[in-house]
Amino acid sequence: MRRFIRFLSHAPALAGAALLLAAGPLPADRVDGLYDAEGVFEDDRSEAFAAALGQVLVRVTGRRDIAGRAEARAVLDNAASYAQQFRQPAPGKLWVAFDGAALERALGEAGLPVWGQDRPATLLWVAVDAGGGRRFVLSSGAESEVETRLRDTLLAAAARRGIPVMFPLMDAEDRARASFAEVWGGFEDSILAASARYGADAVLVGRVDASDPGFARWTLLDESGSQRWSGGLEESVDRVADLFAARFAVVSSGESATVRLAVGGIETTADYARVLRFLERLTAVESCSVERVEGEEVLFRLTLRGDSAALEEAIGLGRVLSRESPVPGEPGLRYRVSR
Template sequence: MLIQRIRPALWLALATAFVLGFGHPAGAASVAGLYEAEAAFEGEREAGFRAALAQVLVRVTGRRDVVDRPAVEPLLDDAAAYVQQFRQPGPGRLWAAFDGVAVERELARLGLPVWGVERPGTLLWIAVDAGGGERFVVASGDEVPAESAIRQQVLDAAARRGIPVVFPLMDAEDRSRASFAEVWGGFEDSIRDASARYGVDAVLVGRLSADDLGYGRWTFYGADGVARWSGDVGASIDRLADRFAARFAVVTTGAAREVRLAVSGVETIADYGRVSRFLGSLTAVERVGVERVEQDRIVYRIELRGGADALGEAVRLDGLLRADDTAGPEYELNYRVAR
């Protein structure tokens, strides 16, 4: 086996990790700028810090109503204490970057959820009947002014909530699989087939008409099922973000819980590095360290911020690991490197 050829090097790497204990605190970089915001303000600069932190709290907790909670008022009032950098790009506007670790610590103390940087990506198929025979699916590049305006609406709303979204290229391959008629008609098989090339976690289909380009019909396809609703672009992105946050934002439940997680199929140092970095990046994981190596299986000690369900959701979302149904009950969680 390949694992036997690299055994000395693997043991050296794992021994180093073991000596360092539970490794590094969780953290990754899938979504940049979660703790940065630009806001308009009047009067004192502190008002700008408060408005910017309010945006950050919505993005990081996944809760639109978080700033309305009385328990959060002291945090907002003390917003300046969490600022690491700031600048004023123009009169009455302020950009600020906040201390993410300190903000997360305060949210945990308040019993509020934290949604980390690892977030599901969504592909948007938006079919628009603009009237006068003008029909199109919003693509990733500029085409017509109406298309550009709708795309920017989506991007602004997604940035506000901190969710990654992409648009189809609408090249020859896309058009052959999901034409305007198929997107407008909601042909699920065609849409799913055309979406496969983009490697996203979810798909959101919108249909807008000339009667009201700000209001449409939407269909969501994700790992947790299919959902349909009506609303404008901003409200629909909010609904998408709310849905994800309900699954992936983690509330710290007092004392951290420790579990053992076994990963089989670790055949190379590269496998070990990918798995270890992935586990360490998850919001649900406070700390991660290696307990032992058994042939091609590595047993990790995981210190959880929340419950094991949140960890399981994050693992399913990424796709690096899959559940190992052949493993015995020796360890609480069993996975295998997906090939």
């Protein structure tokens, strides 16, 4: 422990070294590729830059209507200036990787939200009545033509919005806990019990008639409760993305706010590096520094892009830190390293 304290006394200078030594895992639901997309064009390649950036902005802001918003027009009109890499994989197509940091600054200046790479993972339990007596729950190893088509539609919609989704294995353990009848009947207790092994942040339950998939029934279950609606596959993925974006996308106020955050249970340099890396990557955090070290507790000073509510939502999503009760007379938030 004394070695750890001596290390932390030089924490700001040695943070980079600590990150290299970290053994703790990254947050599990980090979405890659948010800032790259492919656009098409006929004669003017600038059309492809704008089309690709439009796809990126939908994922990054969490807003489906972003291309039609006046605040985004200046960014879209200068799409090529934000490109870091591009290539033409086929005639009339252009793949572009955009500068994420530059785009986030531009979006903040325009008063638009930014949704970071760490996002809720959603487990999809989708019961399908395919007709002719064929009934099944979509699985990660889809084989039949109908099952593959429905699963691929859901995966494509999730990729378009930048939300991580997964399907159950539907092995013997899943079938024992959440059979087709239980998923179709919406037995939430059984579905949640079967979901525990997957470590998802939310569960989306669907009941789909393959002859008319546009009128499926859906239930979203997460820590905020349950929500129900009817609609098609892509429409329902969009609805989930909209709900999450409303909670986790951050709009910068243009003014810096600071908050102190105490984290207990930091026993090793790896713990410290894991926590520091996690905090620095949160969309709501503009900068992070160490203010005080006492035993196994580190007091961080965070400069925020949004408010503390957005910070707490993001921390709860990451599963790196667990919330603790505040100490009377001490300002700030208190957490502990999750094991």
